[in-house]
Amino acid sequence: MTRIDAKFAALRAENRKAFVAYVMAGDPDYATSLEIVRGLPGAGVDIIELGMPFTDPMADGPTIQLAGQRALEGGQTLQKTLDMARAFREGDDTTPIVMMGYYNPIYNRGVERFLKDAQEAGIDGLIVVDLPPEEDEELCIPAQAAGLNFIRLATPTTDDKRLPKVLQNTSGFVYYVSITGITGAAAAEAADVGPEVARIKAQTALPVIVGFGIRTPETAQAIAGVADGAVVGSAIVKLVEDRRPVPEILSYVAGLAAGAHRA
Amino acid sequence: MADDLINSFMTGPDEKGRFGIFGGRFVSETLMPLILELEAQYEHAKTDQSFWDEMEFLWKHYVGRPSPLYFAERLTERLGGAKVYMKRDELNHTGAHKINNVLGQIILARRMGKTRIIAETGAGQHGVATATVCAKFGLKCVVYMGATDVERQKPNVFRMRLLGAEVVPVTSGRGTLKDAMNDALRDWVTNVRDTFYCIGTVAGPHPYPAMVRDFQSIIGKEAKAQMLEAEGRLPDMLVAAIGGGSNAMGLFYPFLDDKEVRIVGVEAGGHGVDDRMEHCASLTGGRPGVLHGNRTYLLQDDDGQILEGHSISAGLDYPGIGPEHAWLHETGRAEYVAITDSEALAAFQLCCETEGIIPALEPSHALAHVAKIAPDLPKDHIICMNMCGRGDKDIFTVARHLGHDMGGL
Numbered sequence: 001m002t003r004i005d006a007k008f009a010a011l012r013a014e015n016r017k018a019f020v021a022y023v024m025a026g027d028p029d030y031a032t033s034l035e036i037v038r039g040l041p042g043a044g045v046d047i048i049e050l051g052m053p054f055t056d057p058m059a060d061g062p063t064i065q066l067a068g069q070r071a072l073e074g075g076q077t078l079q080k081t082l083d084m085a086r087a088f089r090e091g092d093d094t095t096p097i098v099m100m101g102y103y104n105p106i107y108n109r110g111v112e113r114f115l116k117d118a119q120e121a122g123i124d125g126l127i128v129v130d131l132p133p134e135e136d137e138e139l140c141i142p143a144q145a146a147g148l149n150f151i152r153l154a155t156p157t158t159d160d161k162r163l164p165k166v167l168q169n170t171s172g173f174v175y176y177v178s179i180t181g182i183t184g185a186a187a188a189e190a191a192d193v194g195p196e197v198a199r200i201k202a203q204t205a206l207p208v209i210v211g212f213g214i215r216t217p218e219t220a221q222a223i224a225g226v227a228d229g230a231v232v233g234s235a236i237v238k239l240v241e242d243r244r245p246v247p248e249i250l251s252y253v254a255g256l257a258a259g260a261h262r263a
Numbered sequence: 264m265a266d267d268l269i270n271s272f273m274t275g276p277d278e279k280g281r282f283g284i285f286g287g288r289f290v291s292e293t294l295m296p297l298i299l300e301l302e303a304q305y306e307h308a309k310t311d312q313s314f315w316d317e318m319e320f321l322w323k324h325y326v327g328r329p330s331p332l333y334f335a336e337r338l339t340e341r342l343g344g345a346k347v348y349m350k351r352d353e354l355n356h357t358g359a360h361k362i363n364n365v366l367g368q369i370i371l372a373r374r375m376g377k378t379r380i381i382a383e384t385g386a387g388q389h390g391v392a393t394a395t396v397c398a399k400f401g402l403k404c405v406v407y408m409g410a411t412d413v414e415r416q417k418p419n420v421f422r423m424r425l426l427g428a429e430v431v432p433v434t435s436g437r438g439t440l441k442d443a444m445n446d447a448l449r450d451w452v453t454n455v456r457d458t459f460y461c462i463g464t465v466a467g468p469h470p471y472p473a474m475v476r477d478f479q480s481i482i483g484k485e486a487k488a489q490m491l492e493a494e495g496r497l498p499d500m501l502v503a504a505i506g507g508g509s510n511a512m513g514l515f516y517p518f519l520d521d522k523e524v525r526i527v528g529v530e531a532g533g534h535g536v537d538d539r540m541e542h543c544a545s546l547t548g549g550r551p552g553v554l555h556g557n558r559t560y561l562l563q564d565d566d567g568q569i570l571e572g573h574s575i576s577a578g579l580d581y582p583g584i585g586p587e588h589a590w591l592h593e594t595g596r597a598e599y600v601a602i603t604d605s606e607a608l609a610a611f612q613l614c615c616e617t618e619g620i621i622p623a624l625e626p627s628h629a630l631a632h633v634a635k636i637a638p639d640l641p642k643d644h645i646i647c648m649n650m651c652g653r654g655d656k657d658i659f660t661v662a663r664h665l666g667h668d669m670g671g672l
Contacts, residue, residue, distance in 0.1 A: 056569050104561075108552060130556070159296065180454075
């Protein structure tokens, strides 16, 4: 049982929805980024998605693209992202961390070495955008064998015929991308998302978390209300881009978390 | 040698879209169903005679195929060694080999009921070819082009706009071909229902590398028949320039199992293939990685971040290479060399002077390699190089490098 499984078990026992926050590791610099990450559990975040910067984030909108560029310009590397997770773990042994990004930096490091390092750093799960089920042998299967969750995205284009293939080697939770598009695009309506979540839940016992386009506590509440939780990324990263002070960023996150938890 | 163990080099890719370890389908879930549908539709079209009838009709009447196989007599004399033949794909409508592939993909898009075509372009040749065929069929066309390339390839930008295409300058990343491809993929992720992504080279997720190769193979098929007619035998060597590698794959593919034919791909060596990484020679100076839907050789740093590279030729300015080339490199079936900017420029001039042909900077790289090796080869040695594009688009760049003032032009 990973920290992710434990977290969902606890949330279920309290009858609460999950709030998941995404931040880009190393944005705008290592120290500020670590300070934000350390503040997330206190702001009500149940699961942290830690972005691994990549030069070519082909599924991300401008906000996350720029965050990755800032991080890389600030000298962020995969090693530093692992270091950041380890530093966070020294003060928090329960909040799950999911590393999210693209395959090349992992492949470049070597899958076996990466998985060992990730585990030692206290990482609980992985979301790798450019690894569909067709490429499961690359990282998904070795990651599960190493005890890490491999969380998959399901999208509006994932029809009922394909869904079992997407769910087959997924663990931890399912991340439902509520629109066809890139991160930071317009939000979906809860009324449209509800039936989609139900469609997925009919085929899996895993929690289904919904993301893409959530910016306000109200939307977080509405979306979490029709799923097992909500994810916010671009809206938080935008505040980092605008160089807002860390307490202000965390207070915005707390508002979103409260919204999701009201659901 | 590794290739002794392989019966045929023409059976790839496998059902996972792999050529050895290269290729594959490294895309987000949103795109996966689209790529599977495209694969199914292409597999069906491939065996449908009416699909190829339509292609052949348009290749002949719209593109102007077959392109000639031309014996470059004065160049051969000047070099004083091997006989040099040029496959004249620069004579195609729109001035390059790109249209061979675009026609295939657009006919497929029409069969699939897609109404909006998107493409990425570097130098603008693939963008112009796509805009051209879209105009012919009345399809909406959106071309993503790096902002840097929009600036240095203005005539092609205007050409695309004349043809009714929307040209979107890409400012993400550093504004070159790789970033244009990222934004085209982002568009596709967003507009999945009506949009067909027309990729311009033998890269991207399966089935693109195989499909683009199949469409471009007309080059090699014609060259083979024409060479048999002209010389009564196959050439000793094929030479072609490589950015993503579509013109090279098109020439090479029909010859892969003719083991007596040496196959040489020429990468862009920029300022020289060394630690400065100011080149685009992915095979000579890169290592395997995953980008734009496939595993292949890439220019990357120690952290697996993609590098931009440099070439005088915007069409070769790409940090990757088609996965089939990566495989041919590793199996040893094809060899890959690099030519620098200045060597390509010298070959550009040589071709103008000796043959009255203004070549594009891309095939000038292939020609530079020919000029390097031909003098030391026997006179009965036959080289076939792919003259894959004409140089009209490049005269401003060449003028600048040669120190010519083009004034208000």
